[in-house]
Amino acid sequence: MNTNSEIVAVVSQGLLRAAIRHLIKTYANNADVMYISSLKNCIDGKFCPAYLILESNSIPEPVCFSLEKIRSKNKHGEILLIENNPINDAVKSFVSDVLYINDNEEIIIEKLRRFFIRIENSHTFHVDDTISDREKEIVKLVALGKTNKEISDILFISPHTVITHRKNITAKLGIKTIAGLTVYAILNNLIETDELSAE
């Protein structure tokens, strides 16, 4: 079975399936849709589709727990929930959008369009932008084992400025040690692990 389908739908009703197929044809460039009968593989992290369309009654209870599991395995995927009744905010927070059966045609189409657009712009990974580019550069150099003196030489700034930057970095990130900054730098893709061993 192809587990890499961009779009996976967990929808049991024939009418809904047909409708979704038709809508995707129109609004998602006729992309391939894989229909599955149970959400289990998504919860286990075996399937991590870019788009997941699911009927609310396909989600094992507790609903929030299941959704959180799916989310944690599939961070960058979008989830569209098809729902009969109004849902609570907790559930809403896990999904990209909610399609209500009672929504009128226009709204449904608009929501689907937005749903499929979103992915085009969201392939970039989350980068923590609370620190400035200059500060990022410095974090990188610290993580690579450079001393304040070396950093000031490399960036053509005074050692005093380096120290000021480092103070600000520690305050912003909440990380005080070099080892901690190194982990931060790798987690946020500022440096690669092999860059580190090369030093």
Place this chain on the structure above:
Amino acid sequence: MNIKAGTKLSDAIHNNYLLLPILNRFGIQLGFGDITVEQICEKQEVNLKFFLEIVNSFLDKNYFPEAELQNFPLKLIVDYIKRSHVFYLDFKMPQIEQMINNLYELAPSENKKSFQLIRNFFAEYKKDLFNHIEKEEKEVHPYILKIDQAYYSNTITGDIVELVNKESISKYADDHDNVEDKLYDLKNLIIKYLPPIPDYTLSNAILFELFRLERDLNDHSRIEEKVLVPKMQAIEKQILESNEY
């Protein structure tokens, strides 16, 4: 709540359960019924005044009777410090390490790398703490106890004076490095930067442990730096001065 001689031990714990590991350090075990602080100290042969100062200064960050604490025998203070070391190295570190390993096991495969970083970070921290404590136990404490013994038995020989000149507690104080910083970082890495795992109760449990350990270590370092060091400095000073004549 200020713990007094007549306070029931169980009330003290209900008031703040963080005291539990401190009690263990004094050899006090659970199941003590309605016993008061004074009674348990008598039973366990614990210095009541010392117990009260340690416990109350642990509970209240702003209460730190340096002068009173410095009046207690060095042996008593060092003993308490050693017991804390046992608690950190034999109990807390293996326990947290196990939890972090579990965290790694639970991490989804695409995130394993990130969790491996945390494992490495913790392993490094464990080594740091081990080295820190080893130095204290193998070098600093023996020195303190030796000087203390000579000072109070009034047997200050030329060797002792030479030792004071050579070792001096200020050297220890100067490079007594901060073992809490990395813990602080570890907390923030988990809170702010690590991807979440499905079992958030485990992440929470790890954070609870880290917060408690950090607090404990802060209290511990404070005793080392503000009680042990000044008391030793005073003794060293007297030894050196009396030797001038």
